[in-house]
Amino acid sequence: xxxxxxxxxxxxxxxxVWIIIFIITIIVELETFNLVSIWFSLGSLVALICGIIxxxxxxxxxxxxxxxxxxxxxxxxxxxxxxxxxxxRTNADRFVGKVGVVTKEIHPFEIGEVKVNNSxxxxxNKDNETINVGALVSVxxxxxxxxxxxxxxNKSNMEIL
Numbered sequence: 618x619x620x621x622x623x624x625x626x627x628x629x630x631x632x633x634v635w636i637i638i639f640i641i642t643i644i645v646e647l648e649t650f651n652l653v654s655i656w657f658s659l660g661s662l663v664a665l666i667c668g669i670i671x672x673x674x675x676x677x678x679x680x681x682x683x684x685x686x687x688x689x690x691x692x693x694x695x696x697x698x699x700x701x702x703x704x705x706r707t708n709a710d711r712f713v714g715k716v717g718v719v720t721k722e723i724h725p726f727e728i729g730e731v732k733v734n735n736s737x738x739x740x741x742n743k744d745n746e747t748i749n750v751g752a753l754v755s756v757x758x759x760x761x762x763x764x765x766x767x768x769x770x771n772k773s774n775m776e777i778l
Contacts, residue, residue, distance in 0.1 A: 631674050635665035635681070652696050660685030712738070712756045712764060723748040723766070731756075731766060740764045 638661040642654040664672075664681035672680060712733050720737060723729030725745040731738055731754055742748055743757055743765050754766035 631677055632665060632668050635661045635668060635677070638681075639665065656685045656688035656692070659688050710759065712736075713758060715756050716769065717754050717756060717764070717766065719748050719750050719752045719754055722750050723754075728763060731764060733764070738762075738764045740766045743767050 639658055642658040642661065645654045646652070646658065660681045660683075663684040664677045667680050668674075668677045715733050717731040717733035717738070717740075719729060719740075720732050721730035723731075723740055723742045724747050725742065728739050728741055729748065731740040733756060739762060740754070741760070741763050742754075744767050746768065748754060748766070748768050753769040755769050756764050757767055758765040
């Protein structure tokens with residue numbers, strides 16, 4: 618009985634809450650594989666240890682919240698980078714690298730029109746120079762619904778469709 622008397626100042630109810638939170642968050646983490654609750658597992662574990670050692674119930678709550686917040690802030694950007702979504706490809710990506718013909722003159726900072734694969738597209742010039750009607754252009758990218766193009770000077774080794 619003497620062994621338990623030295624721990625009578627500990628709030629066993631709150632320690633049980635930290636254990637329950639720890640178990641629940643670990644189970645959720647194992648079920649989801651999305652790193653949604655691991656930070657709260659760490660927070661509850663630290664709060665549990667602090668509760669056993671020295672902390673009052675209010676201090677344990679603040680330790681839980683603080684540890685969880687720091688863990689989220691410190692690791693979430695890194696985790697998002699590792700598990701980030703890949704770029705979603707659209708059907709329009711097939712035009713990148715293709716050659717088109719200018720059908721409406723493209724002036725610097727203005728939108729013109731090009732024909733690529735028998736489709737007409739709005740286009741902007743990435744080189745900020747005027748491209749005349751009939752000139753060949755290379756599709757370098759897509760920005761919204763506009764193709765980003767550059768004028769082709771040497772058309773000998775480009776694929777024209």
